[in-house]
Amino acid sequence: MPRFKLILEYDGSPYHGWQFQKNKPSVMGVLKEACKTVLKSDKYELYGAGRTDAGVHALKQVAHLDTETKIQPHILQMNLNDNLPATVNIRDISSVHSKFHARFDAYARSYVYHISTRRTAFGKRYAYWIKDTLNVSAMENACRSFQGFHDYSSFGTNEDEKQSTKVNIYHISVHKNGASILVHIIGSHFMWKMVRRMVGVLIECGRGNMDQKDVKKLLNIQSDIPAKLTVPPSGLFLENVFYDNIPDNYQPVWPMVIPE
Secondary structure (H helix, E strand, C coil), X not given: CCEEEEEEEECCCCCCCCCCECCECCHHHHHHHHHHHXXXXXXXXXXXXXCCCCCCEEEEEEEEEEECCCCCHXXXXXXXXXXXXXXXXXXXXXXXCCCCCCCCCCCEEEEEEEEXXXXXXXXXXXXXXXXXXXXXXXXXXXXXXXXXXXXXXXXXXXXXXXXXXXXXXXXXXXXXXXXXXXXXXXXXCCCECHHHHHHHHHHXXXXXXXXXXXXXXXXXXXXXXXXXXXXXXXXXXXXXXXXXXXXXXXXCCXXXXXXX
């Protein structure tokens, strides 16, 4: 059966995450409806590179679609987009080998969390406004404790028992741009709410309530502190999915940057 690789972007605000849910709107749900309409069949298989939480956005989610069709990839892309809401867009479709798997072949995932340092009329759906002044240097220093291979039991809720709580964080950094503070994290995989809890801890470091040593402690003990610091989903973007080694000096695509 032919297999297609899909690259998508979406505004996660109206959806209860990527994963299909019977009685709640999801990104996969609207994509499945579009597939059914375009393919005139429900005989297809659709898999994503990973689940995104309710309200989380994607700049480059990856999925694969198995279907018996003779429609050319660029025509399939156009037809599917014509049947998708404005909040979901397929950026590219290509034919791939039948053994390619969007989830299991992924080497790493890249996320960006967007913090706004001021009230804004345009970014509320796509940023988290922090009224306190944050020390970006302190946040950058705390990033060092997250770097590398650690057990993130205290940071994530593991819905999939087969998924390891031990995660390799290949890269984590904090960037100030205008009125935006952007946290960039690349990891082997992420548990439910894990990125949002990591960012919550970094924000407390920026406020001066925690430091690099506190982060190390949270990685070595079971604690409910990260769960209490979970930031809203509105600022979180799945930025990229890697299927090969991460390029040296990789530069992420930033979401909206808010001017001062």
